[in-house]
Amino acid sequence: MPGQQLSASVFGAVWLNQMPTVKMTPHLFRFFPTLQNRAIQVQAGSVAEVLRAVNDIAPGFTDYVLDENGALRRHVNLSVNDTLVIDRKNLSDQVTDDGTVYIFQALSGG
Amino acid sequence: MSNMILLGTRKGTVILDRTNSTWRPRPIEHAGIPICYAARDPRDGTLWASQDHGHWGPKLSRSRDGGATWEDVLSLKYPKGARYIVKVLPTPDFDPLAPAGQPEYADATVFKIWHLAFGTAAQPGRLYVGTIPGGLFVSDDGGDNWALNRPLWDHESRGGDLFAGDATSENRWFGTPASIDYGVFEPGIHSIVIDPRNPEHIHVAVSSAGVLETTDGGRTWAGRNRGMLNDYMPNPEAEWGHDPHFVTGCAGQPDHLWQQNHCGVFYSDDGAKSWRKVSQPDVGVHFGFPVAVDAQDGRTAWVVPAQSDMARMAIDGGLCVARTTDGGQSWQTFRKGLPQENAYDIVLRHGLDVAGDRLCFGSSTGNVYLSEDRGETWQCLGNNYPPVYSVRFG
Numbered sequence: 176m177p178g179q180q181l182s183a184s185v186f187g188a189v190w191l192n193q194m195p196t197v198k199m200t201p202h203l204f205r206f207f208p209t210l211q212n213r214a215i216q217v218q219a220g221s222v223a224e225v226l227r228a229v230n231d232i233a234p235g236f237t238d239y240v241l242d243e244n245g246a247l248r249r250h251v252n253l254s255v256n257d258t259l260v261i262d263r264k265n266l267s268d269q270v271t272d273d274g275t276v277y278i279f280q281a282l283s284g285g
Numbered sequence: 286m287s288n289m290i291l292l293g294t295r296k297g298t299v300i301l302d303r304t305n306s307t308w309r310p311r312p313i314e315h316a317g318i319p320i321c322y323a324a325r326d327p328r329d330g331t332l333w334a335s336q337d338h339g340h341w342g343p344k345l346s347r348s349r350d351g352g353a354t355w356e357d358v359l360s361l362k363y364p365k366g367a368r369y370i371v372k373v374l375p376t377p378d379f380d381p382l383a384p385a386g387q388p389e390y391a392d393a394t395v396f397k398i399w400h401l402a403f404g405t406a407a408q409p410g411r412l413y414v415g416t417i418p419g420g421l422f423v424s425d426d427g428g429d430n431w432a433l434n435r436p437l438w439d440h441e442s443r444g445g446d447l448f449a450g451d452a453t454s455e456n457r458w459f460g461t462p463a464s465i466d467y468g469v470f471e472p473g474i475h476s477i478v479i480d481p482r483n484p485e486h487i488h489v490a491v492s493s494a495g496v497l498e499t500t501d502g503g504r505t506w507a508g509r510n511r512g513m514l515n516d517y518m519p520n521p522e523a524e525w526g527h528d529p530h531f532v533t534g535c536a537g538q539p540d541h542l543w544q545q546n547h548c549g550v551f552y553s554d555d556g557a558k559s560w561r562k563v564s565q566p567d568v569g570v571h572f573g574f575p576v577a578v579d580a581q582d583g584r585t586a587w588v589v590p591a592q593s594d595m596a597r598m599a600i601d602g603g604l605c606v607a608r609t610t611d612g613g614q615s616w617q618t619f620r621k622g623l624p625q626e627n628a629y630d631i632v633l634r635h636g637l638d639v640a641g642d643r644l645c646f647g648s649s650t651g652n653v654y655l656s657e658d659r660g661e662t663w664q665c666l667g668n669n670y671p672p673v674y675s676v677r678f679g
Contacts, residue, residue: 202340206357235359239341242394243362249468250340280340 195219195270197229199278203240207233222253223266225276240278241266252281286641289679291332292653293320293635296671298334300352300679308655308666314355315346322635325679326403326412331427332679335398335414343398345414347428361414361422361431363393367438368447369418370456374470388444388452393418396467400635402477405484413487415474417464419443421489423503434503442494442508442525457525461492475634476532480539488532488542488557495527496544496557512560516548530574531634534583541583541612545576545634550588552613563613569600570607570616575637577644584612587639587660589632589646598629606644606660622663623654635675647673 197215204211210233217228223245230237240251247253247263254260254277260268270276288303297315301308319337326333332348334355345358371389375381397417404411412424414431421434439445444452460470476490485502488509495510514521515528528547535541544551549564549571564571569590579585587608592600599605603625605618630648637646644660647653651670654663 206341235357238344238359239338242342244365244392244394246394248340248342 193272195225195272196275197225197278198275200280202280203236203278206239207236209233210236219270219272219274221266222255222260222262222268222270222276225270226266250281251278253278286643287678289325290638290645290655290666291323291325291334291675291677291679292647292670292673293323293334293675293677294647294651294671294673295319298323298346299670300332301666310667311352314352320674321397321399322401322675322677324401324403324675324677328403328406328409329427333401333428335401337397343395343416345398345401345428358428360429361395361398363395363420364433366448367393367420367433369393369471370444370447370452372456372458372460372470372472374460388456390447390451393420395420396464396469396471397473399463399473399475400477402479405479405481408484411484413477413479415477415489417461417467417473418469418471419458419474419491419494421474421477421503436504437489437497437499437506440497440506457494458491459493459526459528461528463492476529478532478534478542480534481536482539486539488534490529490532490544492530493528493547494525496529496532498557509557510560511558512553512562513544513546513551514548514562531576533576533578535578535580537581538583541578543576543578543586545573545588547572547594550576550613552586554583554612561613563609565607565613565616568607568616568618569605570618572597573632574634575632575646577637577639579639580641582610585610586613587637587644589637590618591631597631599631602626602628604628604630604648604654606646606656606663608660619656619661619663621661622656622665624652633674635677636673638676638678640678643678645676645678647676649673 194216290301292299297313298320300311320334321337323334334346336344346355348355368390371391400415402413410427414422421437422431424431441454442457444456445454458472461473464471478488480486486500488498490496497506498509499506513527530545532544540556542553542557549562551560552563553560572593573591577587604623605620607616607618609616630650632646642659644656649672653666656663
């Protein structure tokens with residue numbers, strides 16, 4: 176759910192309840208249509224926690240992007256804002272309230 | 286005879302139905318997703334497809350309404366603590382004389398769900414799958430829940446119980462090139478043969494290790510590779526390191542087992558206690574991937590010969606199917622209805638099936654052929670399918 180604009184200040188707009196946004200390749204909507212055509216916002220935390228929150232919305236989601244050990248699948252890329260996650264095994268990279276997590280395919284062929 | 290054929294293809298599942306003596310394909314299912322194996326459970330009619338997603342991990346898919354709707358089954362996972370000893374492909378700087386280093390371990394994850402087998406009628410809900418990296422999984426509830434067969438995973442030929450600690454023996458299982466797509470060089474189970482007389486009696490075949498047998502429902506396993514010859518190893522009679530391409534058994538005579546191996550065609554009439562090579566290179570019967578056996582007569586089998594391991598294609602540009610009716614002492618090749626020039630097809634390990642007098646095979650170049658007379662003459666069911674990984678009568 177998008178945050179609600181509270182007021183303007185010298186620092187610019189102040190947002191109430193701002194939460195990280197998750198965006199993903201439309202490929203995943205084929206398996207999880209419930210994630211389509213909506214803003215996906217979850218609690219801030221580690222990438223692992225963010226993905227678990229998405230899995231709460233769409234059960235089974237983490238089975239597609241993570242293996243059974245919780246590591247990012249080999250041909251899946253995940254970035255926080257513009258930065259690919261460094262810790263693909265434990266997904267400990269942190270996502271702040273104003274961050275955006277992008278999940279997309281690692282291209283591996285023409 | 287079956288009136289349904291399931292094709293597992295690089296672009297999805299194709300089901301062909303026979304109506305009014307004509308085979309018609311339905312619209313493709315799992316469109317765009319590689320399906321490495323698809324089959325119908327004869328006990329309850331459930332259709333299964335093994336999805337080989339490039340990005341999202343291997344997933345089984347199941348249809349309980351004849352293919353109208355499908356659901357993904359997400360429960361097939363290695364348990365926490367499942368490890369294996371990493372096989373490293375020799376690189377140009379590999380020094381065979383260097384002292385062996387410490388084994389490297391990896392946490393197991395399913396790379397590929399390669400084969401699916403159904404329990405006997407006395408075991409409703411019992412299913413088996415074989416995976417890369419070499420795990421056999423069992424379900425007793427129609428696939429809702431799966432358990433790794435630990436005695437095979439922990440076998441001394443793989444290094445022992447790695448749940449308990451580090452290796453207690455040498456890992457003698459080699460990798461399969463089929464795993465390279467996943468960035469690893471690990472073994473895979475592609476053949477599971479259940480004895481209809483006794484469901485506790487199972488054979489599995491592993492690329493590249495060999496055949497193993499259990500007679501106690503999977504509590505213990507032993508190698509069954511006596512008589513196998515391994516012409517790419519210094520010791521061709523080594524116990525492990527064999528490369529079965531596919532192993533199948535005769536339902537009516539379960540002691541009769543057939544193996545299309547990297548090193549030829551092998552046959553056993555004593556339940557794999559011993560194998561004998563029954564290749565006949567002068568008629569082209571030697572290299573290939575699939576083998577099918579008659580459901581009643583264990584001496585009757587079919588192969589689709591290929592040129593060689595170095596030239597994995599039809600022999601001299603012409604497709605043929607070879608049949609033996611005497612346990613491999615002699616082979617007849619059949620070509621009627623099959624292309625005899627400019628054909629470069631290869632039929633992969635699950636790409637041939639038999640049901641009564643009908644046989645069907647599909648090739649990696651998307652050609653599918655059917656015989657109604659035990660392989661003697663053939664009709665084409667289509668030339669424009671995606672690369673075919675598996676063919677199974679429903």
